[in-house]
Amino acid sequence: MPRPLVLILGDQLSTDLASLGDLPDDAVVALCEVAGEGRYVPHHPQKIVLILSAMRHFAEALRRRGLRVHYSALDDPDNLQSLIPEAERLAALYGCDEIRAVRPGEWRLWQAMTARAGAPLPWRLIEDDRFYTTPEAFAAWADGRKALRLEYFYRELRRRTGLLMEDGAPAGGKWNYDADNREPLPDALEIPAAPRHGLDATTEAVMALVEEHFGDHFGGLAGFQWPVTRRQALVDLRHFLAHLLPDFGRYQDAISDSEPFLFHSRLSAALNIGLLSPREVCEAAEREYLEGRAPLNSVEGFIRQILGWREYVRGLYWTRMPxxxxxxxxxxxxxxxxxxxxxxxxxxxxxxxxxxxxxxxxxxxxxxxxxxxxxxxxxxxxxxxxxxxxxxxxxxxxxxxxxxxxxxxxxxxxxxx
Ligand SMILES: Cc1cc2nc3c(=O)[nH]c(=O)nc-3n(C[C@H](O)[C@H](O)[C@H](O)COP(=O)(O)OP(=O)(O)OC[C@H]3O[C@@H](n4cnc5c(N)ncnc54)[C@H](O)[C@@H]3O)c2cc1C
Structure with a gap:
């Protein structure tokens, strides 16, 4: 069996990631902070702290599971500061004979990795199974259609997953409750405050690093409240289900001069970096409806965003790039x-x-x-x-x-x- 270097990217922080299954004992798992990824657009400092701190916490979680982990920190003197050269350097350092990676989120990285498939140190790319669909399945669905309507794609996924389905028909008799999701905010309305996550030493160290390297970017760190561990992400999910989901639907399209979050979940960042899975989030929301704690217009509206829009835009991206x-x-x-x-x-x-x-x-x-x-x-x-x-x-x-x-x-x- 080849000795792999398993490269985990900053948006692949899921312990059930496909590349982490069936690893030989001598496999090396690598996570790399590289300046190249932080600078190609001037990312908000909170986004960089979120990703770097979550990566560092994830590396620790993997070590606790007994995996051998190499972590290239941003200020390591040997760090080549660019993902592909850095992964290849580490593979050579540990005597690995292949690099394994799950499909990255960006087309440009995917191109760069596939171009290395035939290199002496080959890259083996694995499909990302954390989504409901794959780019290939989306392309098959899109093939031959005159127009790619979200609604038809969404209905197909509802049927396939059984989410909000009752005896083969949509719960409540309608597929889409968008018309019930447009109420303006009343004058006096309490919005439940978001949970506050304490900043541990890891996050504080990353904040200092980001101030030093990216302090000139748009945005400040003072309000940093993103979940950097799965535990914190689950706290945010539970908060959303208990306090926000019931009103999510009716105020979904509202806007306020003073309240930034309203009844939105703020779960996108945790979903996108892999701390939460779309399946567990949709299933948890469905349970709130089935057990009578949240109305259908809220739950359907929320599930439509994740099962429908999120999957649909990803399918379009991979089908239509570059x-x-x-x-x-x-x-x-x-x-x-x-x-x-x-x-x-x-x-x-x-x-x-x-x-x-x-x-x-x-x-x-x-x-x-x-x-x-x-x-x-x-x-x-x-x-x-x-x-x-x-x-x-x-x-x-x-x-x-x-x-x-x-x-x-x-x-x-x-x-x-
Ligand atoms: C111009 C523009 C740019 C956007 N850029 C991003 C982006 O870079 N990353 C990102 O995750 N979302 C993006 N969205 C989609 C959406 O605005 C965000 O997902 C959402 O605002 C995140 O906040 P939330 O978690 O509170 O969402 P909620 O309103 O609570 O929605 C629940 C979840 O549904 C998904 N979702 C909601 N709306 C969309 C949508 N239109 N498309 C795809 N998924 C959706 C997200 O995962 C979100 O967490 C963009 C939308 C627009 C119009």
Whole structure:
């Protein structure tokens, strides 16, 4: 059996990751912090702290399970600061004869890894089974269809998973309760406060490192409250289920001048880096409906975002890259207005969306789509420039999710439902 170096990326922090199964005793698991990944857009410092701290905690969790782990820290003098050369350096260092990796989240990395498949030290790439669908299955679903409608894709996944299905029919008789998800916020409404996670020594050390290396990026660390361990992510999930999910549906499309999170779950970052799985989150939400603790419009609306939109945009990303990111059917070539970085604008909704993003590395979907997205569209901003901004500013930002809404608006593809 070959001796593998198993490379785990910063968005693959799941103990049931496909590459961690059936490992020989002499396998080496590697996690690498590299400056190249932190700098290709100016990521929000909270996003960098989240990923580096979560990686460090995950490495410890793997060591506790008895695995041999190499951790390349950002300031290791030998660190080559670029993922592929660093992984190959470590494989040579430990005498490994192949590098194993699960499909990365980004097309550019996937290309770079597949190009190394025939190298003397081969890369063996494994499909990411943490999603409900694979790029291949999505491409088969899309093949020959005139339009790729989210609604049809979503219904198929509901049937396949059985989520919110009763005797083969959708729970409550309708597939989609979007029409019940548009109430404005009443004047006096208490929004339950998000759980506060203490900062341990690992996170504090990473914060100091990030201040030193990336302190010039947009956004501050003062409000850092992202979960960096699975335990903390589960606390956030339970908080959402108990205190927010019942009202998630009706206020899903609302916006507030003062409340950044409203009844949204704030689970995207934990989902995207692998601390939570979409299956456990959807099944937990479904249980709230089945046991009478949350109404159907909330639970269906929430599950639709994860089972529907999240899977659908990932399928589109892998099916349409690399042209997808360069799409610009409206020929919009303007620069991003400077106020997207400074918040210095008299448009109050835009200013507040940017200030909240600066403070929390978060904006909810209405701020992203209707405020920052629409205003950039009206200002003729190039979709790539806006994509890069989205990729930089949110803790949950990853290219496979954020390209879709940006490119969709500019390409006018009638796919949404
Ligand atoms: C312009 C734009 C850029 C975006 N960029 C990203 C991104 O980089 N990363 C990211 O994870 N999401 C992105 N989204 C989707 C969505 O806005 C965020 O997932 C959501 O705001 C995260 O907050 P939450 O966890 O509180 O979401 P909730 O409102 O609580 O929704 C629950 C979950 O559903 C999923 N979800 C919700 N809406 C969408 C959507 N439209 N597409 C895909 N999944 C969705 C997320 O996993 C989210 O955690 C973007 C949306 C827009 C319009």
């Amino acid at each position: 042209d997808y990111k360069r799409g610009n059917a409206l020929g919009a070539n303007g620069e991003l207005p400077a106020c997207y970085w400074s918040g210095d604008t008299e448009l109050r909704c835009l200013r507040r969306a940017i200030e909240m993003t600066r403070d929390n590395a978060y904006a909810h979907h209405i701020q992203r789509l209707m405020v920052t997205g629409n205003i950039a569209l009206l200002c003729d901003v190039s979709p790539e420039a806006l994509c890069d901004w989205y990729l930089a500013v949110y803790a949950d930002a990853c290219e496979w999710v954020e390209s879709y809404p940006t490119c969709w608006a500019w390409c006018c593809t009638p796919t949404a439902a």
